[in-house]
Amino acid sequence: MIALAPLKEIAEKCVRCGICQSVCPVFAEIQKEAAVARGKVSLIRGLLSEEVGYSDRLSTYFLQCLGCGACTENCPNGVRAHELILAVRGLMVAKRGLSFPKRLIFRQILNSVRLLPMLLKTGSLLQGLLFKKVPEESGLHLRFSLPYLNKERLIPSIATPFFLDRFSEEVEGKEEGRRIGLFSGCSMNYLFPSIGETTLRLLTQNRFVVILPKNQTCCGLPAYGSGDLETVRFLKEKNIKAFSHTGVDQIIVPCGSCFYFLKEGYPKLFPEDEEVKTFSQKIVEPSSFFLELGNFSRQSSPAFDQEKKLRVTYHDPCHLRREMKIYQEPRQILRSLPGIEFFEMKRPDRCCGMAGSFNFIYYDLSKKILRHKLDDIEATDADYVATSCMGCMIQLQDGIHHRRTKTKVIHLIDLLGQVQP
Amino acid sequence: MTEERLDGKRYGTPSRTLIRQIENIVGKESILSAKEDLICYGYDATNLESLPDLVVFPKAVSEISEILRLANERRFPVVPRGMGTGFSGGSIPVRGGVVLVMTRFNRILEIDRENLVATVEPGVVTGDFQKEVEKLGLFYPPDPASTLYCTLGGNVAECAGGPRAVKYGVTKDYVLGLEVVLPTGEVIQTGVKTAKGVVGYDLTKLFVGSEGTLGVITKIILRLIPLPEARRTMMALFRQVEDAATAVSKIISSKIVPSTLEFMDNASIQCVEDYLHIGLPRDAGALLLIEVDGDREVLPKYVERIDRITSELNRYRFEIAEDEKQTDALWRARKAISPASYRLNPTKMAEDITVPRNQIANFIQEAKRIADERKLKIINFGHAGDGNIHMSLMINDRDEGEKRRAEQAIEEIFRLTLRLGGTLSGEHGVGLTKAPYIDLELSQMTIEVMKKIKMALDPNNILNPGKIFGK
Numbered sequence: 001m002i003a004l005a006p007l008k009e010i011a012e013k014c015v016r017c018g019i020c021q022s023v024c025p026v027f028a029e030i031q032k033e034a035a036v037a038r039g040k041v042s043l044i045r046g047l048l049s050e051e052v053g054y055s056d057r058l059s060t061y062f063l064q065c066l067g068c069g070a071c072t073e074n075c076p077n078g079v080r081a082h083e084l085i086l087a088v089r090g091l092m093v094a095k096r097g098l099s100f101p102k103r104l105i106f107r108q109i110l111n112s113v114r115l116l117p118m119l120l121k122t123g124s125l126l127q128g129l130l131f132k133k134v135p136e137e138s139g140l141h142l143r144f145s146l147p148y149l150n151k152e153r154l155i156p157s158i159a160t161p162f163f164l165d166r167f168s169e170e171v172e173g174k175e176e177g178r179r180i181g182l183f184s185g186c187s188m189n190y191l192f193p194s195i196g197e198t199t200l201r202l203l204t205q206n207r208f209v210v211i212l213p214k215n216q217t218c219c220g221l222p223a224y225g226s227g228d229l230e231t232v233r234f235l236k237e238k239n240i241k242a243f244s245h246t247g248v249d250q251i252i253v254p255c256g257s258c259f260y261f262l263k264e265g266y267p268k269l270f271p272e273d274e275e276v277k278t279f280s281q282k283i284v285e286p287s288s289f290f291l292e293l294g295n296f297s298r299q300s301s302p303a304f305d306q307e308k309k310l311r312v313t314y315h316d317p318c319h320l321r322r323e324m325k326i327y328q329e330p331r332q333i334l335r336s337l338p339g340i341e342f343f344e345m346k347r348p349d350r351c352c353g354m355a356g357s358f359n360f361i362y363y364d365l366s367k368k369i370l371r372h373k374l375d376d377i378e379a380t381d382a383d384y385v386a387t388s389c390m391g392c393m394i395q396l397q398d399g400i401h402h403r404r405t406k407t408k409v410i411h412l413i414d415l416l417g418q419v420q421p
Numbered sequence: 422m423t424e425e426r427l428d429g430k431r432y433g434t435p436s437r438t439l440i441r442q443i444e445n446i447v448g449k450e451s452i453l454s455a456k457e458d459l460i461c462y463g464y465d466a467t468n469l470e471s472l473p474d475l476v477v478f479p480k481a482v483s484e485i486s487e488i489l490r491l492a493n494e495r496r497f498p499v500v501p502r503g504m505g506t507g508f509s510g511g512s513i514p515v516r517g518g519v520v521l522v523m524t525r526f527n528r529i530l531e532i533d534r535e536n537l538v539a540t541v542e543p544g545v546v547t548g549d550f551q552k553e554v555e556k557l558g559l560f561y562p563p564d565p566a567s568t569l570y571c572t573l574g575g576n577v578a579e580c581a582g583g584p585r586a587v588k589y590g591v592t593k594d595y596v597l598g599l600e601v602v603l604p605t606g607e608v609i610q611t612g613v614k615t616a617k618g619v620v621g622y623d624l625t626k627l628f629v630g631s632e633g634t635l636g637v638i639t640k641i642i643l644r645l646i647p648l649p650e651a652r653r654t655m656m657a658l659f660r661q662v663e664d665a666a667t668a669v670s671k672i673i674s675s676k677i678v679p680s681t682l683e684f685m686d687n688a689s690i691q692c693v694e695d696y697l698h699i700g701l702p703r704d705a706g707a708l709l710l711i712e713v714d715g716d717r718e719v720l721p722k723y724v725e726r727i728d729r730i731t732s733e734l735n736r737y738r739f740e741i742a743e744d745e746k747q748t749d750a751l752w753r754a755r756k757a758i759s760p761a762s763y764r765l766n767p768t769k770m771a772e773d774i775t776v777p778r779n780q781i782a783n784f785i786q787e788a789k790r791i792a793d794e795r796k797l798k799i800i801n802f803g804h805a806g807d808g809n810i811h812m813s814l815m816i817n818d819r820d821e822g823e824k825r826r827a828e829q830a831i832e833e834i835f836r837l838t839l840r841l842g843g844t845l846s847g848e849h850g851v852g853l854t855k856a857p858y859i860d861l862e863l864s865q866m867t868i869e870v871m872k873k874i875k876m877a878l879d880p881n882n883i884l885n886p887g888k889i890f891g892k
Contacts, residue, residue, distance in 0.1 A: 013763070017466045018506040022548070022570035031524055032453070033461035033505070046460045057457045076760045 007084055008048055014041040014079045020071035025351050025369045026064055034061040037071035037081035044084060054095040062088050066358055066369070067225060068351035069322040089227030098228055102357070106223045106231040116218075117162060120190050124158040133157070150363045154398040156191040163193035169212055173204030180208045181243050181251035181282070185258040186218050187390030195390075198417035199254050199286065206293055213242040221261040225356045229269070236266055240279045251282045252289055254413055256326075256389035257356075259285050260319035285320070286413055287329040287388065309341040312415070313382040313407075315373065315396065316349045317389030330388060330412050337419050345376040345385075354395035370399045377407055384410045431517040432497045435474050439495060443477060443519070446487045451478045462520045465507040466567070467854055468768070473500070473514040480525045482600070482608060482639045488519065489637070490606040492883040500885050501633040503544065503572030508771070509852030511579055511632045515887040523574050526639060529553055537645045538597065538614055543574020543638045560648040562589035565848070574638050580630030582848030584681040587806025588714075589646075591848065593629045600640035601628055604879035614642055627874070632850050633885040635878050649714035652680065653724055654748045658705045658737040662686060665707035666782035669805050671730045672711070673778070677723050681712035682806030683755050686785055689762075689802045693754045696761035701754060702737055709805065710755050758802050765798045766815040770827055774838040775809040775847035784841055788812055791833050795826040809847035835861055851889045859889065 020037040021027055033039035043061060046052040062085055071081045098106065109115050163184055180203060188196045203210050220235035239262070243251060253259035263283040270276045314330055321327045327349070334342040353359065353369030373396070377385050385400075385407050387393060396409045444452060453459070453476040463472040474497075479485050492499045498518030505512055514520050526542035529550060533539065534557055541550060548569040551561050564583035565571060571581070577599070582591040598612025612618060612625035628635055659665045669682060685693070685708040694701040701708070709731075713723040724741060731739055742748040762769060776784045785801050792799035792814065803811035812834060816827045835845055835858050845855050845862050860868065872890060875882075 012767070015466065015468070015769070016464050016505075017759075018504055018567065018570050021504055021506075022546075032458075034458060039461035042460050042464065043457060046457070052456050052460065055457065057455055061457060076756075077763060078760060 005048075007044055007087060010079060010084055011041050011044045011048070013077050014038060014075075014081070015077055016042070017076065019074055019076065020081065023070040023074045025066060025068065025070065025353065025372070026365070028372075029365060029368045030064070035064055037075075037079070037085075040065070040085055040088075041079065041081060044088060047088070054092055059092050059096065062092060063358070063361060064365075066318070066351050066353065066355040068318040068355070070318075070349075070351065073322055086224065086227070089225070090229050091227070093227035093229070098226065102226050102228065106226065106228045110218050110223065110231060111234055116186075120158050120162070121160060124160045127158055152402070153363065154401045156394060156397065158190055159193045161193075163189045163196040164212060164214055164216070166193065166197070167200070167212055169214060170209060171200055171204060171212065172209040173207065175207045177207030177209060179211055179246070179248050181211045181213070181246055181248040183216060183219075183239075183243075183251050183253040183258060183262065183283075184212070185253065185255045185390065187394070188254055192390055192393070192411070195254055195411045195413055198413050199252065202290070202413070202417060203252070211243075211246045211248050213246060216242040219258040219261045219265075221257055221265065222356045224261065224265060224269070225358075232269060236270065236276065240275050243279065243282075244275075249282055250284050250289075251279075252284050252286055254286055254388075254411070255391075256285070256317040256320040256324075256387075257391050259283060260323045264323055285324070285326055285329075285388075287333055288326060290416060291329050291332055309339055310384060311343055311380065311382045312340050312384045312386055313343050313345045313377060313380045314348055314412075315345070315352065315377070315385055315387040315392055317387060317392050318349075318351050320388055321349050330386070333412065333416065334386065337415065339419070340415075343380045343382060345380050345382075347372070347376055350376070352392050352395045352399075354391045356391060359395065366395070367399070370395060374399045374403055374405070378403070378405055382407050384408050384415065386410050386412045386415050388412050432474060433517070435497065439491075439497070440475065442491060443475065443488065446491070447477055447479055447484050451480065452476065453478075462502070462505070462522070463513065465505045465510060465512050467508060467510045467513075467852075469510045469513055469853055471513050471515045472517070473520040474517045475519045476522060477519050478522045478525050482602060485521065485602045485637050485639065486606040486608060488521070489602060489604060489883070492519070493605060493881050496881060496883065498883055498886050499637075501574075501578070501637050503575035503578075504546070504567075504570055506567040506571045507575060507579055507852065508773070508849040509579070509632075509846070509854045511850055511852040511885070511888060512575070513853060515853060518883075521637065523572065523637075526574070530640070532557060532559070532645075534559070536614070537647075539643045539645055540614075541573055541641050541643060543572060543577070543641060545573050547571055547573050547576055554645055555648055558648050559645040561595065561643060561645055563592045563595060573641055573643075577629050577638055577641055578631065578633045579850040580848065582804070582807075582809065584683055584712075584804055584806075586804060586809070586848075587682050588678045588680045593626060595644045596625055596629050596641060597644050598642035599625055599628055599638055601636035601638055603636050604881075604884040608639070609636075612642060616644075630850065632852060632888055634875060634888055635884070637884070649680070649716075651717045651720055652712055652714040653720045654681075654742040654751050655711045655713075655724060655727060656738075656740045656751045656754075657709045657711065657727075657731045658690075658702060658739075659707045659709070659731075660704075660735040660737060661706040662785050663706075663782045664734040664736065665709050665805070666779070668709060668731050668734055668736075669781070670779055672727055673806070675726060675730060677713065677726060679711050679723075679727075679806060680714040681710065682804065683710040684708065684781070684802060684805030684810075685710075685755065685758065686801040688789075688798070688800040689758050690754075692761045692765060692800060693757045696764060697753065697757055699754065705737055708754065710751060755802070758800070762800055762813060762815055765800070766817050768816050768818040770814040770816060770831060772812045772831065772834070772845075773803070773809060773847050773849045774812060774834070774843055774845055775807065776838055776841045776843035778806070778808045780841040780843070781805055781808060781810065784810065784837065784843070787837050788834050791830050791837065795830050797823070797827055797830055804847075807847070808843065832858065832861075853888060856887075856889055 024036045027036040065085045069082045217238050220232040223231035266276045267280045352373045353366040359366040459472045462476045464470045498516045500514040501521045502512035524544040527544040530540040562585045565581040576592045580592045798815040814827045
């Protein structure tokens with residue numbers, strides 16, 4: 001699907017000015033050219049001229065990227081470097097195959113409808129054995145280290161029953177209205193079902209009939225991030241099929257990363273596919289959706305009408321801000337909610353360092369990147385840091401837990417839900 | 422842009438013993454030797470490339486001394502490097518050898534508020550340093566375009582400038598003293614930590630702008646000034662280049678020295694308008710971006726005077742930024758030139774010639790004629806206040822004929838520059854890109870003196886060979 005040759009023209013647009021060195025969160029920690037876009041573009045040229053091959057070292061360097069897109073955003077010559085890097089990961093998989101754990105996860109588990117829920121159900125039974133619960137948080141700690149899971153890591157507990165199992169395929173409120181699809185995504189289904197429930201409640205309160213196809217699955221972004229396009233294709237087809245007979249013309253996606261991938265990633269990767277085009281046109285993002293709906297702010301709420309307003313700051317998920325240019329809408333919502341005072345942190349758009357499997361392969365590096373974000377959050381003295389991506393939530397919760405700061409991580413939708421009980 | 426491989430006499434692949442010797446000096450973790458890494462350290466911001474044989478990240482002065490001693494013993498080249506953002510190939514290891522990456526020397530050692538002096542290591546990023554001193558109400562003015570991602574060491578080695586040079590001067594005007602490891606490994610201190618100092622030859626000035634050929638800088642003593650209280654930005658569009666040039670002369674002769682006086686010619690304006698669609702008049706001859714700074718109370722007077730001066734000329738439009746947002750909007754056109762220019766052609770041959778301020782209009786007219794005669798696309802923009810013009814030929818370098826014509830044009834433009842009383846490079850340095858042309862500007866004797874200095878300090882020519890004189 002991807003060939004090296006078309007990358008040539010894009011790679012040659014890089015004039016090596018080096019500006020990416022000033023914005024790349026990975027380079028800030030590693031300080032090696034191979035960590036930054038300019039170096040990686042040079043390695044692509046090296047691949048083109050066959051000076052280097054798909055070696056272990058090269059793979060490592062191409063995996064050391066968050067895909068946050070800061071380089072692309074700041075490139076004076078419009079080189080879409082982070083996309084080039086992802087494309088090379090695809091080539092790496094084509095040449096070298098997937099690593100064993102990824103092969104297992106993407107090809108065996110994600111590719112099977114039953115295996116993932118089954119494994120996670122087993123996991124939820126075993127988690128008491130493997131993990132110890134952290135008091136006052138909804139998270140768990142490993143009792144001992146496992147491959148790819150650092151013992152220090154705080155992991156949200158697997159929530160059973162899963163979100164999609166809690167409801168029927170069609171949920172309506174007191175009044176009947178327009179039909180809308182809800183895409184769960186893995187994190188909401190297995191880890192944060194309460195965000196799904198809040199979304200459902202807000203939708204039914206606004207007279208929507210919510211359609212929740214049971215056979216929807218992972219959006220495929222983790223597989224794309226690892227260069228496994230075969231799995232992406234498979235998952236894409238499943239998701240399109242899951243929603244194809246529901247008759248909805250809008251599908252709301254609470255996780256910013258899933259939203260980006262369904263809306264923008266699918267059509268970019270499958271440009272010829274008409275079904276993809278129709279599907280992606282239906283995808284909507286909650287903050288813009290609820291803003292348009294527009295009646296949330298007028299309601300006052302006992303929970304929030306206090307003397308002391310809650311201090312809230314917002315962390316921009318890369319996929320929403322850089323890829324989709326959605327950053328004003330969440331702020332508009334935060335500014336209009338009663339009982340809330342919104343404070344901007346210093347660099348709200350700096351990547352938190354999660355970046356899917358990056359966080360598992362390079363846990364220590366990921367935590368170093370997170371440190372800057374935590375500093376910025378701490379400086380606002382906020383009660384809540386709101387965000388719109390479940391990946392960012394996992395990362396921020398882990399960091400805040402270790403620092404023992406007072407700030408709590410909350411999904412924008414949950415904040416909305418608290419105002420409108 | 423295709424890279425150009427350089428043929429210098431290379432040192433050759435370092436032997437195992439040599440690598441082990443260097444490992445013993447800096448430690449294994451401070452060396453990169455895999456092909457994948459070498460590929461990432463063979464370039465700067467020019468389109469030139471030549472791979473090193475080894476990349477070394479020293480963290481102590483003694484390590485640099487030892488490496489240089491070893492280099493003299495084994496005769497391999499050593500090339501100092503900061504963040505690799507230079508515009509003349511200064512940090513490219515054209516003959517292979519060791520690239521000495523100085524980024525681990527990244528501490529600000531002291532900011533002395535009473536004496537307005539700071540001591541820094543060379544790997545500190547210029548923009549980071551500026552942010553730190555500005556927190557204390559102090560100011561380090563040199564602002565090359567790469568401020569946010571270049572190092573102070575690189576700035577000193579190339580004597581970097583920037584838009585503020587018109588009022589505040591360039592890097593050399595702020596360097597009071599240095600610690601330098603000589604090519605033979607000895608460490609010396611130059612200069613002073615005081616405002617004045619005349620004991621012995623001014624070696625500081627010798628090392629500033631020496632492009633990494635005379636020593637490795639390990640410490641820099643910088644002069645600071647108080648941070649101006651406020652700043653105002655204006656933009657003026659003129660029908661003719663001559664009007665803009667007259668405006669520049671009149672502003673300066675009216676005793677106002679703007680902190681920035683940036684200029685764009687018609688070709689740059691058209692190019693940016695095609696790119697941004699912000700309503701710049703396509704037939705405007707020139708655009709001036711003017712910034713004044715100083716005490717808050719005095720700025721309105723400057724703005725008014727500049728408004729009056731430019732209004733007496735053939736001007737299209739005059740805009741004054743009222744806030745931060747409007748300031749950014751005015752800078753937008755100037756900052757878009759680089760990406761916009763690549764719409765003309767894929768390869769840029771960029772020069773940074775400098776002419777006396779009152780020759781700018783002449784230069785632009787003549788340079789355009791030289792380019793037109795050879796059917797080449799040319800854009801001129803840059804620092805009008807100090808006559809430093811970024812003249813760029815935008816060419817398709819796959820067209821051999823066009824490439825040859827461009828090379829001829831560059832040489833002729835250099836001759837024109839010198840005829841007008843200018844210099845070949847205002848702030849980028851000679852490095853590799855201008856090395857073939859220095860004898861146009863410097864006499865044989867002058868070059869001889871420079872070579873003697875180089876030989877005296879670096880008898881085996883191991884430090885950054887092939888630069889400045891390498892024809």
